Amino acid sequence: MKIENAQFRVDGGIHPVYNKHLAKDNAIQAMPLPSLLRVSMSQHLGAPAKPVVAKGDTVLRGQIIGEPAGFISAAVHAPTSGTVKAIVQAPTATGQSVAAVEIEPDCEDKWRDDIKGNPNWESLEVKELIDLVSDAGVAGMGGAGFPTHVKLSPPPNKTIDTLIINGAECEPYLTADNRLMIEQAENIWTGCRIIMKILGAQTVRVAIEDNKPEAIEAMEMAMASTEGNVAIVKLKTEYPQGAEKQQIFAITGKEVPSAGLPMDVGAVVENVGTTLAVWDAVVNGKPLTERVTSVTGTPVSKPGNIRNRIGTSYGDLIEFCGGTEGDTAKIISGGPMMGFAQSSLEVTTTKTTSGLLLLPPKLVTNYSSTPCISCGRCVDGCPMYLMPCELSQMIEAEDYSAAREINLMDCIECGCCAFQCPAHRPLVQHMRQGKGQVMIMMREEKEKEAEKTKD
Amino acid sequence: MPAEGRPACGGNNSTTQRFERINMTEEKTKETEPTYIVSSSPHAHSGDSVQRIMLDVIIALIPALAVAIYFFRMDAVKLVSVCVVSCVITELVCRKLMKRDAGVMDFSAIITGLLLAFNLPPSLPLWMAVVGSVIAIGIAKQVFGGLGYNPFNPALIGRVALLISFPAAMTTWYAPFDSTTSATALGTLKEQGVYGFDDAMALNYFTGNMNGCIGEVSAAALLLGGAYLLMRKVITWHIPVSYLGTVALIAGIMWLINDDFNMPPHFHLLAGGVMLGAIFMATDMVTSPVTRKGMLIFGIGCGVLTMLIRKWGGYPEGVSFAILLMNAVAPLINRATKPRVFGVKKA
Structure with a gap:
């Protein structure tokens, strides 16, 4: 076990105002059950x-209320015991309207009867471990929420040699992962060893930005007695060090190929929260029914890191944090760089709600964008080495094939370009619009191809 | 809407804590319904703006402006005022005619006015300065759509148009504090060939006590402004260093080969408009490449063209033409120096 500095550095990146001090020292608090939980059937990318x-059913905590639809999908479990009040269409954090199950807690918080832990998980087969993770509905808790059991089942022709535990938490304001590492390092480490066993990975790197010295210390203690090629990698504090492809490069020097996956360079990246959920799923046999969300921002009276049941409304979370002081101009699900602005406090938490950020009016200025002055700051900031200024102009001119040609699809929407742009151009919006159009083009091409082969 | 305000469970660790859902009952919603701004990520910004960048450029031009006024007195004051005012008015009129918002608030027309004045000889009739300003803003900038769309540096187009239209007036010079006309350093070199260049002369050239356009004379003031721009990260070192470096290198090589026909490299750095060009004109963001590698190529190209014109061209000075020619190829340089995309192997 050793602590090392990242050996490689991705060009680009930015240094936003972090404001982590608002919540980083506040220990995780468990929130009491609210009067109603609304569990969205869309907990991650892909089909809900x-x-x-059905309405009127009584459910127990951990009981399946949503069955996975398709391979890239994870089960959804009741976050507490109670009665199903209704199945409704409710908005998600990304603005879609998706089926959701409303549960009125009975305040017993009774677990399903057949929950049983596996303290001797080391004796279990890999297949059994993956099933435990899958049954528990574990999905990536860092961002996109990719179902974890899918990530842990690489095709047989891919060998995974490196497991990276992502504790970078490079988004400004967010502190949930920091607290998890400080308070539950042992369990995270156990989760990590479970994943190691599943993947057969020999090398483990726990990546933490150097602005989290306490988390580094806690993880160091937890990992101290472990033999083998395991290390903590200190990353320079810079956004987006937590982005998967950039993190793999910083640690291994390998670039995930364009349109490829981390497994193409023999790596798997798991967020610390996900790793903890794997521990809970395997060692305690508990499905994923809660997570820690940073409720932060200057308008929040008592910012904190709140352990809440999946399905807790944003309004309840804010209320639990003492409500607000002063005006709130924007409410963001996630962090300020990649999070989603919300129009309603009725939206509820999911497995991926890492933060709930409130911004005061002075940090939410309405800019009107002006033409690009070719300053090149977006080019300097892009961690994918794209030319956002050119892409944006092509997309504005609706020349999507030209944008595709210069690698529009490699954009990770991290927002470094728009953060830097002095003309306040909506660069990320342009990228999303362009990517949507290129997706349509690609689908049409595939259909044509299919027709050709038919003939 | 779900059932209203049913008391929440006490929770595992809290017996006294009770809270109700906020904004759940309809009347409450009506009363307090707040509106939140919804927009695409990112929700944070560096705080930089086009206006701030332009303001920084104006601040960086102040030392050179002070030197111009010190050496050329009322001539400098008049030229600068006329150019700035006519540039701003031209911008306003054009925007009005094109039915676009005013655009003057980005300060770029002020910079064009300042830079155009800096590129004019002190004795130029003021009406010519007005003509130059109208060409710079009207033809070189607004015809293309305004700030951001102009392919060429507007101030340089204004200057070159004047140079071609009024060659005599544009090449009549007088030395600071002297009413008799005489040639510039580069003019003398072109007309009479190599002359003695001692340290005292070099110091005069460095401080700005020489014939020339009002804003180009003082290398010291321009370097001070350049340092400010670098410090504020408005420009990077790439273009000025590669431009000046190339000029020094080519001049140095020619001087080493034969100093009977060539002036030393520090003469070429201090004489003429290369300092003004390298620090303030070639670094114009709109008309220069966006990639670092592209900026180096751009600067080198400017340096080579400047020296070619100075040595073999018809004009004694080549900075304006060099930069304008390189402006024309800036988009091609961008294309050629496109960074390798992460995860894409070099072809």
């Missing part, structure tokens, strides 16, 4: 789960 309960 199918609700398998």
Whole structure:
């Protein structure tokens, strides 16, 4: 076990105002059950789960209420015991309207009867471990929420040699992962060893930005007695060090190929929260029914890191943090760089709600964008080495094939370009618009191809 | 809407804590319904703006402006005022005619006015300065759509148009504090060939006590402004260093080969408009490449063209033409120096 500095450095990146001090020292608090939980069937990218309960049913905590639909999908479990009040269409953090199960807690918080832990997980087969993770509905808790059991089942022709535990938490304001590492380092480390066993990975790197010395210390203690090629990698504090491809490069010097996956360079990256959920799923046999969300921003009276049940409304979370002081101009699900602005406090938490950020009016200025002055700051800032200024102009001119040609699809929407742009151009919006159009083009091409082969 | 305000469970660790859902009952919603701004990520910004960048450039031009006024007195004051005012008015009129918002608030027309004045000889009739300003803003900038769309540096287009239209007036010079006309350093070199260049002369050239356009004379003031721009990260070192370096290198090589026909490299750095060009004109963001590698190529190209014109061209000075020619190829340089995309192997 050793602590090392990252050996490689991705060009680009930015240094936003972090404001982590608002919540980083506040220990995780468990929030009491609210009067109603609304569990969205869309907990991650891909098809939403199918609700398998009906109005009036009584459910126990951990009981499946949404069945996975398709391979890239994870089960959704009841976050507490109670009665199903209704199946409704409710908005998600990304603005879609998706089926959601409303549960009125009975305040017993009774777990499903057949929950049983596996303290001797080391004796279990890999297949059994993956099933435990899958049954628990574990999905990536850092951002996109990719179902974890899918990530842990690489095709047989890919060998995974490096497991990276992502504790970078490079988004400004967010402190949930920091607290998890400080308070539950042992369990995270156990989760990591479970994943190691599943993947057969020999090398483990725990990546933490150097602005989290306490988290580094805690993880160091937890990992101290472990033999083998395991290390903590200190990353320079810079956004987006937590982005998967950039993090793999910083640690291994390998670039995930364009349109490829981390497994193409023999790596898997798991967020610390996900790793903890794997521990909970395997060692305690508990499905994923809660997570820690940073409720922060200057308008929040008592910012904190709140352990809440999946399905807790944003309004309840804010209320639990003492409500607000002063005006709130923007409410963001996630962090300021990649999070989603919300129009309603009725939206509820999911497995991926890492933060709930409130911004005061003075940090939310309405800019009107002006033409690009070719300053090149977006080019300097892009961690994918794209030319956002050119892409944006092509997309404005609706020349999507030209934008595709200069690698529009490699954009990770991290927002470094728009953060830097002095003309306040909506660069990320342009990228999303362009990517959507290119997706349509690609689908049409595929259809044509399919027709050709038919003939 | 779900059932209203049912008391929440006490929770595992809290017996006294009770809270109700906020904004859940309809009347409450009506009363307090706040509106939140919804926009695409990112929700944070560096705070930089086009206006701030332009303001920084104006601040960086102040030392050179002070030197110009010190050496050329009312001539400098008049030229600068006329150019700035006519540039701003031209911008306003054009925007009005094109039915676009005013645009003057980005300060770029002020910079064009300042830079155009800096590129004019002190004795130029003021009406010519007005003509130059109208050409710079009207033809070189607004015809293309305004700030950001102009392919060429507007101030340089204004200057070159004047140089071609009024060659005599544009090449009549007088030395600071002297009413008799005489040639510039580069003019003398072109007309009479190599002359003695001692340290005292070099110091005069460095401080700005020489014939020339009002804003180009003082290398010291321009370097001070350049340092400010670098410090504020408005420009990077790439263009000025590669431009000046190339000029020094080519001049140095020619001087080493034969100093009977060539002036030493520090003469070429201090005489003429290369300092003004390298620090303030070639670094114009709109008309220069966006990639670092592209900026180096751009600067080298400017340096080579400047020296070619100075040595073999018809004009004694080549900075304006060099930069304008390189402006024309800036988009091609951008294309050629496109960075390798992360995860894409070099072809």
